Amino acid sequence: MKRILIADCKQEISSFNPLPSQYEDFLIRHGEGLYEQRGRNQELGGALAVFEARPGVEIVPTICARAGSAGLLSAEGWKRLSEEVLAAIFAGLDGVDGIYVSLHGAMGADGELDPEGHLLEKLRQRVGPDMPIVISLDLHGILTDRMLRQVDGFSIYRTYPHVDFADTGRRAAELLLKLMEGGVNPVAARVVIPALVRGDELITKTGCYGDLLAECRRLEEEGSVLAAGIMIGNPFTDVPELCSQVLILTDADRATAEREATRLAQEFWPLRFRMQGKLVPLERAIAQARSIDGPVIFTDAADATSSGASGDSNAILAGLRRAGYGKRVLAQIVDAPAAAAAHAAGVGATLSLTLGGSIDPARFPPMPVRATVRLLSDGEASLETMKAPLRAGPTAVLTYDNVTIVVMSRSVSLFDRAMYYANGLDPEDFDLIVVKSPHTEFHMYDQWCARNFNVDAPGATSANLKSLGHRICARPVYPLDETVAFAPRASIYEL
Numbered sequence: 001m002k003r004i005l006i007a008d009c010k011q012e013i014s015s016f017n018p019l020p021s022q023y024e025d026f027l028i029r030h031g032e033g034l035y036e037q038r039g040r041n042q043e044l045g046g047a048l049a050v051f052e053a054r055p056g057v058e059i060v061p062t063i064c065a066r067a068g069s070a071g072l073l074s075a076e077g078w079k080r081l082s083e084e085v086l087a088a089i090f091a092g093l094d095g096v097d098g099i100y101v102s103l104h105g106a107m108g109a110d111g112e113l114d115p116e117g118h119l120l121e122k123l124r125q126r127v128g129p130d131m132p133i134v135i136s137l138d139l140h141g142i143l144t145d146r147m148l149r150q151v152d153g154f155s156i157y158r159t160y161p162h163v164d165f166a167d168t169g170r171r172a173a174e175l176l177l178k179l180m181e182g183g184v185n186p187v188a189a190r191v192v193i194p195a196l197v198r199g200d201e202l203i204t205k206t207g208c209y210g211d212l213l214a215e216c217r218r219l220e221e222e223g224s225v226l227a228a229g230i231m232i233g234n235p236f237t238d239v240p241e242l243c244s245q246v247l248i249l250t251d252a253d254r255a256t257a258e259r260e261a262t263r264l265a266q267e268f269w270p271l272r273f274r275m276q277g278k279l280v281p282l283e284r285a286i287a288q289a290r291s292i293d294g295p296v297i298f299t300d301a302a303d304a305t306s307s308g309a310s311g312d313s314n315a316i317l318a319g320l321r322r323a324g325y326g327k328r329v330l331a332q333i334v335d336a337p338a339a340a341a342a343h344a345a346g347v348g349a350t351l352s353l354t355l356g357g358s359i360d361p362a363r364f365p366p367m368p369v370r371a372t373v374r375l376l377s378d379g380e381a382s383l384e385t386m387k388a389p390l391r392a393g394p395t396a397v398l399t400y401d402n403v404t405i406v407v408m409s410r411s412v413s414l415f416d417r418a419m420y421y422a423n424g425l426d427p428e429d430f431d432l433i434v435v436k437s438p439h440t441e442f443h444m445y446d447q448w449c450a451r452n453f454n455v456d457a458p459g460a461t462s463a464n465l466k467s468l469g470h471r472i473c474a475r476p477v478y479p480l481d482e483t484v485a486f487a488p489r490a491s492i493y494e495l
Contacts, residue, residue, distance in 0.1 A: 002057050002180060005092050006034060008044055008064035008102040009085050009119060012140065014308025015108060015238035016460040016468050017071035019359045023080045025410075026067040027389070030088060034061035040387050043102040043136050046169030054177065060096060063088035066388075068412050069308040071460075078109035086122055098132045098180045099123070100172055105141015106234040106308075113239040113472070117146035124150040132179040136172040138162070139213075140234045140307075143190070144241045145491070152179055152186050152495045153249055156229030158213050159204050161415065161441050163385055175226060186226060186249055186495040189257035191265040191488050193244040194477040196235040197275035198301075198463040200454075203439055208271045212264060219260060225250050230264060232275075236308050236461050242473035244268065249495075258490040265488040272478050277301065277438075277463025279456035282319045290325065294450030295431055301438035302459025306413040309436070310334065314356025314367045315457040316434055317403065321367075327431035329403040332419060334359065334392075336409040342373045342396035349373050355398075355405065363458045371398040371405075379408055381422035385441065390418055397423050404430070415440050438463065 013021065029036060037044040038052075044064065051057050063085055067073075073081070089099075101123075107115040116135075123133065134153040137143060139160065148154075155171040158164050178184055197209070204210030209232070216228035227249040233242050246268065248261040289296045303313035311334030320329060335358045345351050351373070354366035379392030393409030406423050415437035420427055427433045428448060435445060438454075438461075446452055454463070462468060465479055476484045 002097045003060055003095050004051055004057060004176065005060040005062055005089065005096045005099045006044060006047060007062045007085070007089050008034070008066065010065070010102065010104040011067040011073065012069040012104050012106040012138070012234055012237070012308055013072055013108040014069070014236035014460040015072060016236055017308050017310050017360070019071045019310055020110065021067060021070040021073040021077060023077040025070060026065045026081060027391070028084070029064045031061055034064050037064070041163070041166045042386055042388065043165050043169030043172070046166030047100055047173040049166070050170050050173035050177070060092045062092045069306050070411055071308065071310070073107065073109040073115070075110040078112055078115065082115065082119065085119060089123060090126060093127060096131070098176050099127070099134070100176050101133065101135045102169065103135050103137055103141070105137040105143060105231070106237040108237055108239055114144050114146055117144050120147050120150035132176060134172050134176040134179065136168045137231065139229065139231050141231055142233045142237065142239060142241055142243070143231055143245065143247060148188060148190060148493050153227060154229070154247065155227055156231060156247065158217060160202055161439050163441065165386060171227070185252040187252055187254050187257050188493040188495055189248045189261035189490040190493065191246045191261045191490050193246070193265055193268055194474070194484050194486060195244050195269070195272040196242070196465055196477060196479065197232050197244060197272060198235060198438070198465065199275055199277040201271070201275045202232065205442070208274055212268060215264060219248070224256060225260065228260070230268065234307060235465055236468065238470045238472045240472055240474060243477065254492055258492060261490045262488045269486050276479060278454060279463060280453045282316065282455050282457060283323065285453040285455050286319060286323045286325055288451070289432055289453070292450050295428065295433060295448070297445050297449045297452040298432060298434050299438065299452055299454045300434055300436045300457055300459070301454060302457045302462035304437050304461045305334070305411045306415045306437055307461040309459050309461040310359040311408070311411040311414070311436060312356050312359040313364050313457065313459050315364060315459070316455060317355065318367050325432070326402055329432045329434070330420065330425060330427055330430040331403065331434035332406045332408065332414055332436060334408050334411050336393070339394050339396050339407045339409045342398060342407065343376055343394050345373055347373050347376055355407070360460070369400040371400040374399055374404070375424055377423050379410070381418040383413065383418055384416040384444070392419060395423060397425065417444055
């Protein structure tokens, strides 16, 4: 009987969100609680399907700790979280033959800018050099040198918008089983590319980034490599090794790993210009929206909660008010004081309050409105694709003038329609819908809208990367710097 330990620890942060994350933001499950992901489109769900179908495998579930994207995790929160995660994993190590850890790659904490590296380093120190460890990562993660030195293999998302969570877990599980069978000597090549990217060309079904990831898939499926991926980091996670990077894993074939990693990096580099966000000035978007028949989307990627933004931007709402836009508007915002006031007043009440700027008032001056409470809820929902829980806290649907707005107490991922649906609202019933995510799955909005405007607005996740103020990441890096030289060079890791 082979025993496989599984664990999960995830959060994505924006260093430019002024509100620190806390331990309490994490949803934590221990032991049997990890089986909640069985059958779901999540990494552990995919891995469990592989492990449970293999005779002679016993699963040791330890801990799953997940938080929504937000600001830098506080020092106190990181201390408590890391100690709890490591204690749970260490308690399950007796008799274990292999380890799978599901990570994101874009965590960040006060005093520890490589949390995943810390966890993996402590784990490797405990289990020694011979224990197979495989991790899975979001393609928006940052696989650091420290992380790579602790593991024997990896699998990386291949889709954006992300739909292959379970498939990534499946590939990680199959790789771990192969390593546990013995006779495999993993060698990894890593090429760091000094470029930060954003924009429509990252949509893997239609963009040039997807063409490169198709090469990674081909290499894996042809069997010439064990794993291949191109990670583009989260440009809002300002940490020392923020970058794009190519990763190739082979069975003792250093030449192939180095050749393919270098080739893909060479192909990536000239595409960096295309892989930037194309932003439309807010005033122009509003003017054009007036003349368009059919619904339009205003993409507020600068306040994308799934990338770590605060969610309290009222920039688009204020712009619509200034311009006198009169069609039906649907929007969402994180504003705990406004949600609390609505719950205190009750359904049907009309009250004066402010919307926006409850977290980041320097960027978003609070906007006074006189609003009517249309619906109150507990803010509970589930993501459309992943079915992962959303817990936005006390939530209210308010209306003022021509605007209907879902007001949440806590930030949750808004890359689908879940919070609209959970509060009795169908985006297709409105003329202008604000979406706080750089991209969503095609059928959710783009399939039926007349136009999607990627609006240039302030925020902690703005695609105008030069506006953010990076201080920590390695420089020079495109597009923060005008002149960046690049000659691909592979670092080799004999894992």
